[in-house]
Amino acid sequence: MLSFYTKDVCPICKDKAKEVSPITIKSLVKNEYIKELLSIEDFFYCQTPNCEVIYFKPNEIIKQEHLIKEVGIKEWSSPKTVCYCFNWTKEKISDEISKFGKTNAIEDISGKMNSIGCDCEHQNPSGKCCLKDVKKVIKELS
Numbered sequence: 001m002l003s004f005y006t007k008d009v010c011p012i013c014k015d016k017a018k019e020v021s022p023i024t025i026k027s028l029v030k031n032e033y034i035k036e037l038l039s040i041e042d043f044f045y046c047q048t049p050n051c052e053v054i055y056f057k058p059n060e061i062i063k064q065e066h067l068i069k070e071v072g073i074k075e076w077s078s079p080k081t082v083c084y085c086f087n088w089t090k091e092k093i094s095d096e097i098s099k100f101g102k103t104n105a106i107e108d109i110s111g112k113m114n115s116i117g118c119d120c121e122h123q124n125p126s127g128k129c130c131l132k133d134v135k136k137v138i139k140e141l142s
């Protein structure tokens with residue numbers, strides 16, 4: 001039987017999602033829950049702010065309660081972490097913009113990325129570089 005099925009669409013919010021590395025799943029999902037998963041491969045990351053799903057694949061959903069840290073992009077999170085490697089939150093960016101009219105988040109992150117190096121695959125729930133998200137937040141707040 002051939003059914004219409006798209007593996008990159010969140011089963012709850014129906015938004016398209018991006019695949020996430022098994023390394024990210026292993027780093028961010030609680031150990032006791034990792035053991036219950038059949039495998040840590042092939043998960044997708046749901047970025048919809050009001051959707052309770054964090055990671056999904058057929059017959060498997062990972063939610064906030066299964067993770068070791070809060071997902072900043074979700075509406076319930078506080079603080080709203082944007083850069084997990086160098087700890088930039090939406091609150092901190094907003095604070096800088098209201099005090100100084102600008103934020104040096106991008107410069108700070110870019111500078112450290114080159115010198116210290118970032119660890120997005122282990123730290124960021126998306127498993128990817130945060131710069132795009134940080135730019136989006138700055139645009140939203142400016």
Ligand SMILES: [Zn+2]
Pocket residue numbers: 010011012013014015046047048051052053
């Ligand atoms: Zn979703």
